[in-house]
Amino acid sequence: MAKQRGKKRAGNRKAVDKRAIGRHERNKKIWGAVIGIAAVLLITGIGCAAFFLKSGKTPEETLVAYGELVNQRKYDRMYEMLSEQARERISEEEFTERNQKIYEGIEAENLTVQCEEEPVFEKGKKEAELSYTCEMESMAGKISFVNKSTFVKERGDWKINWDSTFIFPMLKEDYRVQINTRPAVRGNIYDRNGVMLAGQGTATEVGVVTGKMENRDMAVEQLAQILDMDADTIRTKMEADYVQDDTFVPLKMIAKTDTAKEEALLQIPGVLLNDAETRVYPLGAAAGHLTGYVQSVTAEDLEKLEGKDYHANSQIGKAGLEMALEQTLHEHDGYSIDIVNADGILIETMALKPEENGKDVYTTIDASVQQSAYEQFAADPAVAAAMDPTTGKMLALVSTPGYDPNEFIMGLSDARWKNLNEDPNKPLMNRFETTWVPGSTFKAITAAIGVESGKLDPNANFGDVGLSWQKDAGWGDYYVTTLTPYGSEVNLTNAMTYSDNIYFARVSLEIGAKTQVEWFRKMGFKEEMDFPVYLGASSYDSDDSDGEIASEIQLADTGYGQGELLVNPVHLLSMYSMFVNGGNMILPVLIQEEEQTPQYWKEQVISPQTAEIVKQGLIQVIENPAGTGASAKIEGIPMLGKTGTAEIKEAQDSTEGVERGWFICETLEGVERPLAVVGMVEDVKPHGGSGYVTAKVRAIVEQYYGK
Incomplete structure (x- = not known):
């Protein structure tokens, strides 16, 4: 009715x-x-x-x-x-x-x-x-x-x-109305070559048959230790009303690859192991921040998702691509409403809604590059990203230390959750969505703005002013310092090669705050990129400065990548793509589509001529044996690049604080399968500086080209 x-x-x-x-x-x-x-x-x-x-x-x-x-x-x-x-x-x-x-x-x-x-x-x-x-x-x-x-x-x-x-x-x-669920399957996530990053797989379900257990108290304690579970939780499951002596009581799922744990469990009488279909993440922590994970919906989720075909047993993406692509990946279960007799035999189907599987998604990620980047940076709080600079297709997005999303599927203990949250290296923090002080990697951007605005003659000799400089006495005891003396010819190419802080501070002052801000806006600062997962918008000013660069000192520091600058690593890759795309900034993409044509996020930000001038300086960073990035040179793979060290400390003369180490490189025109890679380690001071990062990025490039 x-x-x-x-x-x-x-x-x-x-x-x-x-x-x-x-x-x-x-x-x-x-x-x-x-x-x-x-x-x-x-x-x-x-x-x-x-x-x-x-x-x-x-x-x-x-x-x-x-x-x-x-x-x-x-x-x-x-x-x-x-x-x-x-x-x-x-x-x-x-x-x-x-x-x-x-x-x-x-x-x-x-x-x-x-x-x-x-x-x-x-x-x-x-x-x-x-x-x-x-x-x-x-x-x-x-x-x-x-x-x-x-x-x-x-x-x-x-x-x-x-x-x-x-x-x-x-x-x-004596008949019954029976509701039968026809389960649908959540869509899978693949890399560009069809390697599964997230999808249906098999895990081992661990359970017990209580009637076959010996010395139950000791067995429970052993299970608690092996499965990282609370012993009282295990007892509660075993003492549920439905449990009989021959009932299989599921406790937890473990990875199929965890053979050592399986062997230990099978030594306990009454323990049974079954195969169970579940969501799996084959790359584990190597892609944890990228894929994210799913969990069962909460009451709050169901309230927000009313009318969108979720129920109490649904799972929902809680982070990464699982969350960003939820509406694409989400499955829609089917149902039949049947009338059955007292013996359960079907009499009539009153309504039938077929199940609808979630849609599969193919990303631009290359699983081998993702794995390589993770392995290089896994020991440090760090971020790495790789991209084809001519198409914008992302090949890797890595945040380390990572977390294994399979743990969230198998079930995290309170102790493990506490450990993840209290770890000083913050494994739950997604570093590729964050913005960071870019250090000297930003000098290429300052140079591009200076040349394009007409404020910088790349051939002009600024003159050697030593290793410490200030504009005038009005700066008080504040000085811009640089590390390496390189002679009297202080022009753009030499300043880039030797990473001269003073040169780029002076260039920034010549450009002026108003012009700098205008170009920052043209390059996408303060603007969220159209990207499937959240990426923090880059910025150049503090929250209370109303969009302005507040002082000459801040302006000078901005020129060599310090001051109030904060840049997202993917945004940095896009800005560097100007130098191989004739002045156009490529739009980074993460989802693979048929007949995908490259799109520029920001068109003709600088002229092809300006792009070429800056590019030549960046080439020397690697090609010149005295260049700060010379150790990244790979025979047969011509590249441009830039090192960077961002100092984070309370006072200029302080010896405390951390040094963010950067390296970004990009293959030149004519290289088959173009590649750009950026890496950043939160503190390279214990490792001797940014060269620590340069070696890791070089290893990623070598692996990609089979060198």
Whole structure:
């Protein structure tokens, strides 16, 4: 039966009333008054069901009123509409329980009834049979059926001679309505070559059969230690009401590859291991921050996702691509609403909604590059990213230390969760979505702005001013310092090769704060990139500076990548792509699509001529044996590059603080399979400086080209 609301319900009633008028022409005036009263009651908020129940003028009206009570889940009022004979067959408690389980179990909504033909009732007759069509929405789609029911007149009102066939025609008293779930599968995530990053796989389910256990207390303690579980949690599972001596009690899942743990578990009597389908992450921690993980939905999730086909047993992406691509990956379970007999044999299917698997997603990631980058940086708090600078396709996104998303699927103990949260190296922190002080890697950007704005003549000799410099006495005791003397020819190429802080501080002052800010805006600063996973927007000023560079000292520091600068690593790769794309910044992409054409995020930020000038300086960083990035040179792979060290300390003369070490490199035009890689380690001071990072990035490039 289906819901009738508002005007639609009133309209249906009027149609019924008009037919009654046709049959009882002599009562025309009386029925007109009834219709008027019904309209007034509806307007004033009194439901038609209450009106029909009170009046009970015809079986049709009783039927419609009953249907509305079903929609309202008012089972006690429904029971009042049953005949005395029906109430003798079933108690109100039994009636309520049967109807509630069925209608609410199938999520019945919008139940409506429509008479098949105009019934003819003889005056004074106490019994009538009514044929009608019932329709309703359910969790498995629309249900529609034709039914025939008997009504009897008792004390002036028509009552329903109810039995279970009133719910569904085939539903006998000993039959059941059964809801069968047809599980769908969440979509998989693949790399560019079809290597699975996240998807359906097999794990080992660990459980116990209590009747086969020996020395239960000792066994529980052993299980708790091996499975990293709380012993009381294990006991609670084993003592559940459903557990019999021969019942398999599942405890936890472990990875199929954990053979040592399997062997230890099998030494405990009563332990059984079964294969179980589950979500798996083959690269583990190497891609943990990229893939993210799924977990069971919470009550809060279900509230937010109402109407989007989630239920209490659904899983939902909680981080990374699993979260970003949730609506694509999310599966939609199917359902069938079946009538079965007392032996569970199918009698009839009332509704069927086929399952719909989630869609698979192919990323641009290269699993081998991802794995290589992770292995290079795994020992440090660090970030690494690799990209084809001509297409924008990301090949790797790594944050270390990582976490293994399989742990979240198998079940984290409280102790393990606490360990992850309290680890000083912050394994749960996603470093590739964060912004960082870029250090000297930013000198290439300062040079590009200077040349393009006409404020910098790349061939001009700025003159040797030593290793410490300030613009004037107004800077007080603040000086810009540099490390390496390289002679009197202080031009762009030499300053880039030797990474001269003073040169780029002076260039930044020549450019001026207003022009710097204008170019930063052109390059995407303060702007979130259109990218599947969140990437923090790069910035150049503090939160309280209203978008300006507040002082000359800050402006000078900005020129060599310090000051208030914070840059996202993927954004840095995009800016460096200007130097091989004729001044255009490529749009980084992470999702592989058919016939994908490269797009520029920022077009013609600088001219091809400016791009070429800066590129030549960056080439010398690697090609010149005295260049700060010379150790990255790989025979047969021409590259440009830039080292960087960002000092994070409280005062200029402080020896405390950390040094963020950077290296970014990019293959030149003509290299097959172009590659750009950036790496950053949070503190390279214990490792001797940015050369520590340069060696790691070089290793990634070598692996990519098979060197």
